[in-house]
Amino acid sequence: MEHYTMNLTLKVWRQKSSGDNGRFETYQVSDISSEMSFLEMFDVLNERLIKEGKDPIAFDHDCREGICGACSMYINGRPHGPWHANTTCQLHMRAYKNGDTIVVEPWRANSFPVLKDLVVDRTAFDRIIQAGGYISVNTGNPVDANAIPIEKDKADAAFAAAACIGCGACVAACKNSSAMLFLSAKVSHLALLPQGEPERKSRVLKMVETMDKEGFGSCTFTEACEAVCPKEISVTNISRLNKEYIVAGMTEEK
């Protein structure tokens, strides 16, 4: 692909702290390379702001290779920007052309309060995981990987669900700010595997209860979450979560 440079107008959400009202600020950036990543473009802008003695724009990032789930920008009306199955860090500037205006906002949901600029507090997801998104195992020597036979289809489906990086794009895209795609991925990947069986029922009940306490909305199957998920987690997992919840709710004695 041919390399080119571009001048852009950025409208970025700036907010000093969670108590601040926040507002959009407009920045002009020039000579941006089409080969830069979106976050590198922000790095260039931040270096300039620091040199000018201004506060750089705070944004979450870590691995910058689409696997950690830290980056979380809502770009021109879409979580993680215009590319399909892609994280913000993997979005490249060749997605844009000279003269474009790009509006960048943080994830918006009551359960994800803005901490500063584009950084939101996503610890609600951690608390959902802590409620049951794990298997309890005794310490000791690891069991041989082939000791428990697992059907290929089940293993593939579990792996596809386990690909969720917990970035929160599903919540950001959902009109109800629902975390059901995230939760269903976490419940599904363990429900599909024999290792998840012992805590299967208590897990789903506790995780749904925690999700509700955290103030996320309910799922109305608009499928916007699936459309923006960088890991292409399917809404079919939500149906599976519902089934798990119904069975657990009707059969678990507690």
Place this chain on the structure above:
Amino acid sequence: MKWSEFFTSSVGKKLVMAFTGLFLITFLIVHVGINACIFADMVDDSDNGEMFNKAAHFMGASYVIRLMEIGLFIGILAHIVQGFMLEAQNRSRRKKGYAVSMGSQGSAWYKKSMGLLGTLILLFLIVHISHFWVPSRITYETTLNEVSYNGREMHNVFSKMVDVFQNPVVVLIYLLGCFSLAWHLLHGFQSSFRTVGVHNKKWLALINSVGVGFSIIVPLIFALMPLSIYFGWVTK
């Protein structure tokens, strides 16, 4: 887990919507079947709504059906109340909105507009119930002429219907109701099955196909009633 906990969780609330929705879908099959009796007039000039009047009479003649009618109203009310509560609750989950909306990216407009479509159907229902159900089942209005078939007296609901659908504004309201119902069903039919836990791809494909067919055919038959009467294809 207590009943109250089960049905008041975010998943439980959706289950109430799905179960009542599926119940109302089965009711629509009965309703559209009875309504379709008016088309007997198109193949038999001497019918004059006899088949329809007899079917409508049957639906009010026994206590069993009147009791089922109470169940139906409970289902409708539960669906409406829970729907409004869920919509309000879900909207409140994002106090600060986005400057740039996602629009219909990844999600068709009607999937995001179930609250609006449901409200339009509710408005239509108020008009519809006041036209037919209230005069025939509650107030026993005198405008409902009696008709006699083989010595058995019954309401001439067909005659009332023909009178009501002479007004083009009423026809338009009914068409809008059918239009809203079609889009509401297009999402609601398959979504309710997903909510109750169907995740097998083969079944979901089948449910989706049946849902699309149902969402087109049922509202179309409903819409054909006021149209047939207004354009004189079905007459007294």
